[in-house]
Structures are given as structure tokens and as C-alpha cells.
Amino acid sequence: MAKRIALFNHKGGVSKTTTAFNLGWKLTELGHRVVLVDTDPQCNLTGLVLGYRGATELESFYGDHPDRNIFAGLVPAFESRPAPITAVECVEVAQRPGLFLLPGSIQLSEYETTLGIAQELTGSIQALQNLPGAMPFLFDMTAEAHEADYVIIDMSPGLGPINQNLLTTSHYFIVPTAPDFFSVMAIDSVSRILPKWQKWAEQASSMDILKDASYPFPAPATKLLGTVVQNYRPRRGRPASSFQHWIDELAQAVETILIPAIDGAGMLLPGAEYEKAGVSLSSLNLVQIPDFNSLVAVSQEHQKPVFTLEPSDIDHKGTVLEQMLDNRDQFNGLFEDLATKVIQLST
Ligand SMILES: Nc1ncnc2c1ncn2[C@@H]1O[C@H](COP(=O)(O)OP(=O)(O)OP(=O)(O)O)[C@@H](O)[C@H]1O
Numbered sequence: 001m002a003k004r005i006a007l008f009n010h011k012g013g014v015s016k017t018t019t020a021f022n023l024g025w026k027l028t029e030l031g032h033r034v035v036l037v038d039t040d041p042q043c044n045l046t047g048l049v050l051g052y053r054g055a056t057e058l059e060s061f062y063g064d065h066p067d068r069n070i071f072a073g074l075v076p077a078f079e080s081r082p083a084p085i086t087a088v089e090c091v092e093v094a095q096r097p098g099l100f101l102l103p104g105s106i107q108l109s110e111y112e113t114t115l116g117i118a119q120e121l122t123g124s125i126q127a128l129q130n131l132p133g134a135m136p137f138l139f140d141m142t143a144e145a146h147e148a149d150y151v152i153i154d155m156s157p158g159l160g161p162i163n164q165n166l167l168t169t170s171h172y173f174i175v176p177t178a179p180d181f182f183s184v185m186a187i188d189s190v191s192r193i194l195p196k197w198q199k200w201a202e203q204a205s206s207m208d209i210l211k212d213a214s215y216p217f218p219a220p221a222t223k224l225l226g227t228v229v230q231n232y233r234p235r236r237g238r239p240a241s242s243f244q245h246w247i248d249e250l251a252q253a254v255e256t257i258l259i260p261a262i263d264g265a266g267m268l269l270p271g272a273e274y275e276k277a278g279v280s281l282s283s284l285n286l287v288q289i290p291d292f293n294s295l296v297a298v299s300q301e302h303q304k305p306v307f308t309l310e311p312s313d314i315d316h317k318g319t320v321l322e323q324m325l326d327n328r329d330q331f332n333g334l335f336e337d338l339a340t341k342v343i344q345l346s347t
């Protein structure tokens with residue numbers, strides 16, 4: 001069965017989507033098949049992967065392929081259709097064989113309220129018993145159809161019922177962060193919410209009605225792989241001091257607040273596993289990724305990650321080109337390191 005890895009932080013703009021895309025790409029470079037799932041109704045990952053530039057082109061994708069998105073895939077469960085959930089035909093990423101996208105849908109938000117009611121686990125669960133297990137079921141079917149080893153789940157920023165479901169039904173999760181004040185604050189609330197969600201999932205998975213559903217709610221077993229610190233501005237290869245301050249604060253919050261909170265909820269791997277993968281037990285940091293700077297524009301233009309850019313993609317010469325290629329190699333090393341740790345920790 002494919003491993004489902006969720007990228008979760010309710011704080012917005014901390015590189016969840018960027019990390020999902022780059023990690024997924026790197027995993028395929030290392031020989032794995034990957035389905036990226038866009039569960040954010042804002043559909044940023046879908047926009048990134050499809051590389052469509054105008055609204056009309058995106059519109060024609062959804063118009064021409066109304067069944068090829070997450071919302072459409074869930075319709076059988078949420079609209080109580082007699083036909084069962086089946087795999088969604090993903091979009092293969094143009095320049096990356098083995099990397100697929102299960103596109104997002106703005107309509108997914110329509111299911112937030114219904115799923116929320118189901119997840120209250122009160123009287124109405126009778127009629128809604130097929131909802132809590134629907135998303136992991138859909139991802140499994142879709143991964144199987146594409147022979148994927150990994151499902152990378154890009155989540156929206158928020159603490160709603162859909163995210164509660166996605167997080168508790170994943171096998172692993174990663175917390176992307178940015179080195180700033182609000183990211184440190186966010187670690188605080190993530191630490192409070194995760195144990196609550198875990199407790200809820202334990203209760204849900206123990207209920208016969210959810211065990212006997214067409215799409216049974218899986219027993220929660222999600223584990224934190226680690227954090228990613230992204231988008232800081234380096235000075236001579238090291239984070240600038242104002243960023244270093246927030247990186248240290250983040251590490252401190254993870255060590256003193258997050259780790260104790262989720263350890264109690266059974267959401268950590270055994271310490272030896274982190275050590276074996278070269279992940280510090282105190283910060284659980286997987287990687288620190290600097291600002292892509294001038295490579296961002298080139299990567300967007302060519303619709304591929306910064307670490308895959310070729311000299312012919314870059315419209316510069318001489319030392320500027322050399323500097324950019326040096327940076328590319330640095331990012332390549334960092335994402336390879338991240339993907340290698342993810343593989344090791346999830347094996
Ligand atoms: N290392 C980086 N260097 C430069 N820009 C970056 C880097 N990482 C992310 N970005 C940019 O930062 C912005 C936010 O990143 P991204 O969309 O991945 O965050 P997110 O957590 O998914 O946001 P949201 O919560 O809105 O879904 C994007 O414009 C992205 O291109």
C-alpha cells in the first residue's frame with residue numbers, strides 16, 4: 001500500500017505546496033512513483049503542476065475533464081451514490097514520468113460542513129458513516145491505479161474537519177515552517193490540536209458503525225517525520241541573523257512544546273529511527289531551505305523545480321550563470337537530503 005504523507009501547518013504561506021511539489025519530484029527522481037494530492041480548495045498545487053497561466057486554460061481542464069479532481073472522486077460517498085468510489089485518473093507531470101497529480105477543486109469546501117457533522121460522531125453518523133473513511137479510500141484506490149509508492153497530500157492552511165480527517169488518516173506528516181514570529185506561534189496551536197485530533201480518531205476508529213462502513217475509517221497511526229524550515233535569506237551560506245533567531249525559536253518550540261505534546265499522543269516514531277536517518281531528536285528538523293531568489297522566476301517559467309534547471313533554461317551567462325548553477329546544485333542537495341530522510345523514516 002502506498003504511504004500517505006500529509007504536509008500540515010495551519011499557518012498559511014509556509015511552503016506546504018512548494019515542499020509537496022519538490023519532495024514529490026525528488027522522490028520520483030530517486031525511483032519511486034508518487035501521486036500528489038491537492039486538498040486545498042485554493043488549488044495552488046494544481047496551478048503549479050498544470051503550469052497553466054491563464055484562467056481559461058485551467059477552465060478548459062476542468063471543463064474537459066469534470067471527473068479528474070478530488071471533489072469528483074468523493075461524490076459517490078458524499079452524495080450517497082450507489083456507485084462506489086473509484087480511482088481518479090491523475091494528470092502526469094509533463095517533465096517528470098512517475099509523478100502524478102490528483103487535482104484539487106474549489107468545490108471541496110462544500111463538503112467541509114457535512115464532514116464536520118459526520119465527525120461529531122453523534123446521531124447523524126448513522127446516515128454519514130461513509131464519509132470519514134472516504135478520502136483515504138480514494139487516495140488508496142488512486143495510488144493503486146497509478147502504482148504509486150507515495151501519496152503526498154498538500155493541505156490547506158486551517159484546522160477544519162477536512163484537515164482533521166486528512167491528518168489523522170495519513171501514515172506520516174511533515175510540518176513545514178517559516179522562520180518568523182507567527183510560525184513559532186503556530187507550533188503552539190499545532191501542539192494543542194494534534195493530540196485532540198488523535199484522540200478523536202481513536203474514538204472514531206473504535207466505532208462499529210465506522211468499521212462497517214463501505215469506506216472504513218482506518219485506525220489512526222500517523223507519525224511526525226519532522227519539520228522543514230523554508231525560505232530564509234542566507235548570508236554567506238548561513239541564515240541571516242534575524243532569521244537565525246526565528247530558526248532557533250522554532251527549534252525551541254518544537255523541542256519543548258510540540259514533541260512532548262505529540263509524544264504523549266503516540267505521534268512520534270521511535271527515537272532510534274530519527275537518529276538512524278540523521279534527524280536531530282531535539283528539533284526533528286529534516287532540512288532548512290533558503291530563499292530560491294532569482295531561480296524562482298526561471299523555475300516558474302519552465303514549470304519545474306529549481307533544482308532541475310539546466311544552463312539552457314537560464315537566460316544568463318558567465319559568473320551570473322555559474323552562481324545560479326551553484327545555487328541550483330545546493331537546492332538539489334537539500335531536496336535530495338529531504339527525500340532520502342523521508343524514504344528512510346517511512347520504510
Ligand atoms: N524557498 C523558497 N524561496 C523562495 N520562495 C519560496 C520558497 N518556498 C516557498 N516560496 C514561495 O512562497 C510562497 C508561499 O509558498 P507556498 O505556496 O508553498 O506556501 P503554502 O504553505 O502552501 O501556502 P498556503 O498556506 O497558502 O497554502 C509561494 O509564492 C512560493 O513560491
Ligand SMILES: [Mg+2]
Binds near residue numbers: 016017018045156
Ligand atoms: Mg499551499
